[in-house]
Amino acid sequence: MTSNYGISPKAQRILKVLKEFVENDCIPAEATFNQQIGKGEARFQIVPPVLEQLKVKAKTLGLWNLFLGEEEYGTLGAGLTNFEYALMAEQMGRSIRLAPEACNCSAPDTGNMEVLAKYGSDAQKQRWLTPLLAGEIRSAFAMTEPNVASSDATNIGTSIVRDEKTATYLINGHKWWITGAGDPRCQFFFVVGQTNPSHPNPYQRQSVVLVPAKTPGVKVVRPLEVFGYDDAPSGHCEVTFENVRVPVDNIILGEGRGFEVLQGRLGPGRLHHCMRAIGLAERAMDLTLARITSRTAFGRKLAENAVVMHQIATCRMNVEQARLLVLHAAGKMDRVGPKGAQREIAIAKIRVPNLVLKVIDDCIQMHGAAGVGADLILAEMYAGARTLRIADGPDDVHLSQFGRNEIKKYLAQKAKL
Ligand SMILES: Cc1cc2nc3c(=O)[nH]c(=O)nc-3n(C[C@H](O)[C@H](O)[C@H](O)COP(=O)(O)OP(=O)(O)OC[C@H]3O[C@@H](n4cnc5c(N)ncnc54)[C@H](O)[C@@H]3O)c2cc1C
Incomplete structure (x- = not known):
């Protein structure tokens, strides 16, 4: 990233400190994290101390809750715009395992905090937020x-x-x-399910209920793996809920309003994933540039082969496209809110993971x-x-x-003529 895009002096300051924190603290701590996390079941029983140390440092440096914007969440977070946060999230994405959590900006907590801040009762905010x-x-x-x-x-x-008696x-x-769900610190689930199964509108059947993790009947069955990676200690788990009871006050927003909660939660969250993915791609490129300029095959550096040059050029163009899509969507979200920016968020959600995937694939090849x-x-x-x-x-x-939606828009415009 070569430009600060005219962001506020406060955001520029945070970005500078964050860049240094990611490069000098988070990336070097990755090897320690991997050692401390250990093997087997223990991977889901402890939180590597190095992560908690990074959290303390990030807090001291003012790199905390960066995702919460001032307009919607007042003084709860760092008060950045979505555009500014996009630049921050890119930096955190460079050390994807450590930096987002070190700065309390990792999914799914970010979305869950937004849900509680937007829709939670005072008691829920106090207890969980x-x-x-x-x-x-x-x-x-x-x-x-x-x-x-x-x-x-x-x-x-x-x-x-709903059981009225109890x-x-x-x-x-x-x-x-x-x-x-695998994390020993995971203390609650937002559970999506049907409270109104016979409602004529299928979008008003689902609700979201807050379930404390220790409630009897909640069972984390097993962690799942993505191509062999388990993402311990947080993990991606199979979980069963068997005759679990929670007070009716644990409903979020109201019965049948699950889709509203989902929409409110997912728009910005999807973009956050894209923002971090760009940092991932940048780091993959850094590693690759170092490799191809130092390794020799058939009498010349890898970087001196036209094919490799083309791959680097393609990678750079893909990263630039991805970043522009994200910044465009984030800027629109600042101007008209997540709902107004749905189209731009959708384009980013579709294109950015594919562009980043291609960059990483090319970097693997090189x-x-x-x-x-x-x-x-x-x-x-x-x-x-x-x-x-x-x-x-x-x-x-x-x-x-x-x-x-694009076809609908065309037809609506045509009908007006
Ligand atoms: C690493 C990881 C973490 C996750 N974390 C969470 C989490 O924290 N909480 C949670 O609840 N879920 C989580 N998920 C689950 C994820 O959100 C779902 O897998 C996803 O929504 C798809 O649902 P599905 O797997 O049932 O696929 P299906 O609904 O069975 O769809 C399968 C495929 O069918 C195709 N398809 C379906 N409908 C259409 C359509 N209308 N048009 C075109 N193609 C279509 C798509 O290619 C799709 O991939 C996670 C998944 C992964 C891999």
């Missing part, structure tokens, strides 16, 4: 289910039944790929066998970027929706 904002606990968002196509959230089948909800459901091995970070980056084409809604689904 305050410790999340302080980085003392973690949380999860449980929507996806193994037994239904979950990219269509109307399919979600978990049952949430003023509780009775919850039964089976979830998987629940990020954060590394030879080392690129696919676990000694370097490229294979793990590839696995992470590949999931972005699926997590928070598969890109094919967004593509269909985007195309449908």
